Amino acid sequence: MDSALSIHRLHFAFTVTYHYIFPQLTMGLAPLIVIFKSIAIRTGDERYNRAARFWAKIFAINFLFGVITGVPMEFQFGTNWARFSQYAGGVIATALAMEGVFAFFLESSFLGLFLFGEKRFGARVHWLAAFMVFVGSWLSGYFIIVTDAWMQHPVGYQIAADGMAHLNSFWSLLFNEWAIWQYIHNMGGALITGSFVVAALGAFYLLSRRQEEYGRMFLSLGVIVAFLASVFQLWPSGDRHGQLVAKYQPITLAAMEGLFHSEEGAPIVLVGQPDTDRQQLDNPIYVPKALSFLTHRRWEAEVKGLNEFPRDRWPDNLPLLYYCYHIMVGLGTIFIAITTSAAFLLWRNRLFSARWMLWILMLSFPFPFIANTAGWITAEVGRQPWIVYGLLRTEQGFSSHVSAGNALFSLIGFMGMYTVLSVLFLLLMWREIMHGPEFLSARQLRPGVGIMPDRTSRREGV
Amino acid sequence: MVIAYVLLDGFDLGAGIINFFVARNHHERSLILRAIGPVWDGNEVWLLAAGGALFFAFPLLYASSFSGFYLPLMIVLWLLMLRGVGVELRSHVDDPLWWSFFDFLFSFSSLLLAIFFGAAVGNVIRGVPLNSEGFFFEALWTDFRLSPYPGILDWYTVLIGVLALATLTVHGAHYIALKTEGDICNRARRVAALSWWALLLLTVLSLVASLYVRPQALDNFHLRPWGWIIPAVVAASLIAMPFFHTRERDWPAFLSSSAYIVGTLGGAAFSMYPILLPASTDPRYSLTIHNAKTGAYSMSVGLIWWLIGTALAIGYFTFLYRFFSGKVSLDEDGY
Numbered sequence: 001m002d003s004a005l006s007i008h009r010l011h012f013a014f015t016v017t018y019h020y021i022f023p024q025l026t027m028g029l030a031p032l033i034v035i036f037k038s039i040a041i042r043t044g045d046e047r048y049n050r051a052a053r054f055w056a057k058i059f060a061i062n063f064l065f066g067v068i069t070g071v072p073m074e075f076q077f078g079t080n081w082a083r084f085s086q087y088a089g090g091v092i093a094t095a096l097a098m099e100g101v102f103a104f105f106l107e108s109s110f111l112g113l114f115l116f117g118e119k120r121f122g123a124r125v126h127w128l129a130a131f132m133v134f135v136g137s138w139l140s141g142y143f144i145i146v147t148d149a150w151m152q153h154p155v156g157y158q159i160a161a162d163g164m165a166h167l168n169s170f171w172s173l174l175f176n177e178w179a180i181w182q183y184i185h186n187m188g189g190a191l192i193t194g195s196f197v198v199a200a201l202g203a204f205y206l207l208s209r210r211q212e213e214y215g216r217m218f219l220s221l222g223v224i225v226a227f228l229a230s231v232f233q234l235w236p237s238g239d240r241h242g243q244l245v246a247k248y249q250p251i252t253l254a255a256m257e258g259l260f261h262s263e264e265g266a267p268i269v270l271v272g273q274p275d276t277d278r279q280q281l282d283n284p285i286y287v288p289k290a291l292s293f294l295t296h297r298r299w300e301a302e303v304k305g306l307n308e309f310p311r312d313r314w315p316d317n318l319p320l321l322y323y324c325y326h327i328m329v330g331l332g333t334i335f336i337a338i339t340t341s342a343a344f345l346l347w348r349n350r351l352f353s354a355r356w357m358l359w360i361l362m363l364s365f366p367f368p369f370i371a372n373t374a375g376w377i378t379a380e381v382g383r384q385p386w387i388v389y390g391l392l393r394t395e396q397g398f399s400s401h402v403s404a405g406n407a408l409f410s411l412i413g414f415m416g417m418y419t420v421l422s423v424l425f426l427l428l429m430w431r432e433i434m435h436g437p438e439f440l441s442a443r444q445l446r447p448g449v450g451i452m453p454d455r456t457s458r459r460e461g462v
Numbered sequence: 463m464v465i466a467y468v469l470l471d472g473f474d475l476g477a478g479i480i481n482f483f484v485a486r487n488h489h490e491r492s493l494i495l496r497a498i499g500p501v502w503d504g505n506e507v508w509l510l511a512a513g514g515a516l517f518f519a520f521p522l523l524y525a526s527s528f529s530g531f532y533l534p535l536m537i538v539l540w541l542l543m544l545r546g547v548g549v550e551l552r553s554h555v556d557d558p559l560w561w562s563f564f565d566f567l568f569s570f571s572s573l574l575l576a577i578f579f580g581a582a583v584g585n586v587i588r589g590v591p592l593n594s595e596g597f598f599f600e601a602l603w604t605d606f607r608l609s610p611y612p613g614i615l616d617w618y619t620v621l622i623g624v625l626a627l628a629t630l631t632v633h634g635a636h637y638i639a640l641k642t643e644g645d646i647c648n649r650a651r652r653v654a655a656l657s658w659w660a661l662l663l664l665t666v667l668s669l670v671a672s673l674y675v676r677p678q679a680l681d682n683f684h685l686r687p688w689g690w691i692i693p694a695v696v697a698a699s700l701i702a703m704p705f706f707h708t709r710e711r712d713w714p715a716f717l718s719s720s721a722y723i724v725g726t727l728g729g730a731a732f733s734m735y736p737i738l739l740p741a742s743t744d745p746r747y748s749l750t751i752h753n754a755k756t757g758a759y760s761m762s763v764g765l766i767w768w769l770i771g772t773a774l775a776i777g778y779f780t781f782l783y784r785f786f787s788g789k790v791s792l793d794e795d796g797y
Binding site: 064067068069070071072074075077078079080082083085086088089090091093094096097098099100101102104105106109110112113160164166167168170399401402403406409410413417421424428431 | 511515518521522524525527530532533535539542555597598756760764767768771772779782
């Protein structure tokens with residue numbers, strides 16, 4: 001592999017992986033904030049308002065980091081992937097530009113209103129602001145998925161005389177079958193992250209005996225949503241998304257499953273290490289015939305293995321693809337197990353005293369982030385060696401006139417920058433968690449500097 | 463869209479630049495941040511939207527210029543990050559050391575950003591070494607002279623960078639004067655008055671330099687005489703600025719610096735038309751609105767959704783600015 005190409009790939013992979021830590025949480029939290037806000041209006045219980053405000057602050061910090069790390073993503077299409085942008089810009093730039101005008105303005109304006117406008121506009125407008133932030137963040141995700149879905153499964157385009165892709169059907173781009181199921185699967189993942197984080201913090205508050213009232217509130221909502229989302233993520237969303245992969249990217253499916261040779265009644269491998277040189281799976285533990293059933297709905301159906309396809313069309317990092325896919329599915333299964341038991345305990349009214357379960361919930365919050373990231377790596381490494389599936393290979397898409405040295409310069413720069421951002425992020429999150437919802441009262445949320453009302457200035461100012 | 467970004471983010475960049483001159487203590491610096499606090503990230507979103515619109519309308523121009531200006535863009539990205547962190551996180555911890563660190567970060571990154579944005583405009587006017595495929599790559603600097611293979615920074619682009627710095631300083635000072643009162647407001651007015659002289663000098667200098675670098679700039683004015691309105695607007699707004707700020711009329715002063723920005727950028731665009739990115743190698747390689755634009759279908763569909771989307775966006779913004787209008791103070795009920 002050309003070294004400049006690898007550095008450009010690593011550049012994008014690193015920055016996008018880091019970036020997606022934040023949006024998955026904001027997209028997951030947004031509907032939960034709307035739920036807290038709705039309960040507050042329905043019951044008139046001020047505690048739910050405080051909960052909404054608390055999570056809005058967590059949301060706002062994550063939103064800030066999402067914006068800061070998101071700007072480089074849009075730039076990198078041009079800086080590092082100029083040839084791809086020239087080739088595909090006639091199609092995907094429509095989706096990206098639509099994200100800008102439709103979703104970003106919506107989200108950022110109403111977030112400002114939500115954070116600073118509660119006193120002036122009252123409860124109903126405040127609810128509306130929360131709802132619009134939710135719509136904005138989910139819309140934003142949709143346009144990004146439309147872009148990615150076109151790279152996975154190009155539709156609604158024609159290749160013009162100059163050899164570039166041009167859009168010829170706006171609606172088929174926007175309602176690409178792939179985009180719809182990928183979006184549903186992705187948002188299910190974001191909800192799992194959001195609800196696990198809410199539940200984990202609830203468990204932390206109960207276990208550490210602080211703000212226990214809110215701990216119970218967070219646990220109840222978090223566990224219910226996490227349970228629904230985890231089940232939904234397996235069926236229908238994961239199942240349907242998987243069928244699209246089987247239909248349009250059979251090579252990717254074979255690589256994900258580590259299926260080197262075509263087989264009738266193909267098994268699903270739970271654990272095992274792929275050996276690409278000898279084309280076999282070492283130490284496999286598997287469920288017989290399951291893969292055939294899942295892809296074709298028949299136990300004896302034949303699933304095509306990698307041997308049916310030319311080697312130069314195989315995903316170029318097969319072990320990474322295989323492991324990420326298995327990590328995603330494995331964690332998804334564990335999430336179902338955890339949330340089913342937690343939801344059962346909640347239903348029997350025993351969750352709040354079941355310390356073993358609280359420990360599990362508290363410690364499980366990093367895993368949805370890992371599962372979401374692994375899922376994205378599965379999708380994008382699975383797309384290789386294409387940058388636009390079947391149309392443009394990755395080595396034809398990067399900025400070949402930007403040298404490896406220059407790309408490495410900025411990659412190292414980003415690594416340094418993101419190290420600083422990580423430290424700041426953890427520090428801020430820790431402070432907010434330690435303050436908790438009780439720390440907030442309505443009068444502190446007023447127009448101020450940035451996200452958090454400036455307490456010192458009030459002391460000085462009055 | 464680009465002009466909207468420059469106007470809106472321009473004043474908060476300017477506010478950052480003058481932060482250290484105008485505000486003498488923590489209290490006053492908080493005020494400045496409060497003046498731009500609720501709106502700065504919305505303004506930054508305009509940058510994203512402008513980037514998206516550029517990518518959409520002229521994919522080749524986007525691909526070519528972003529990869530060609532690789533190094534300065536990466537530096538701009540880092541500066542934008544530092545600045546975003548500086549504005550937002552300053553108030554999160556009550557500690558003087560924390561504050562001074564983020565104040566410095568905010569001012570320093572604002573200052574460099576202003577220069578870099580100016581230098582970018584300078585590069586576009588001067589031309590870049592495009593090859594026959596429409597791509598190029600520029601080092602940060604070579605010998606600071608105008609050769610066919612120049613660096614990002616040469617004497618001309620640095621001059622335009624400094625001009626941008628002066629412009630945004632005046633613009634930011636007007637905004638701060640508009641949003642504050644008392645000492646800080648007076649100091650902002652004084653900064654505006656002083657930096658106006660620099661702005662005047664630099665405007666004349668860079669006008670002469672631009673005509674030297676790009677003599678064909680006048681052609682369009684001969685072809686379309688109505689274009690002379692643009693330099694007239696620039697001159698009028700330049701005269702209007704001291705006229706208004708000596709009379710302490712902050713709104714008209716702010717509007718005149720806005721008109722100045724629109725005028726200079728509009729004038730540059732007008733004199734280049736139809737070229738978007740001129741080639742310093744061979745004029746035939748220049749990117750024009752004809753060879754860089756997207757397909758006719760996506761352009762016509764785009765016009766529809768773009769108009770709808772922009773109308774909505776302007777709606778939210780008007781609402782937000784009205785909501786946070788008026789002078790800022792740190793009093794309980796003040797905004």
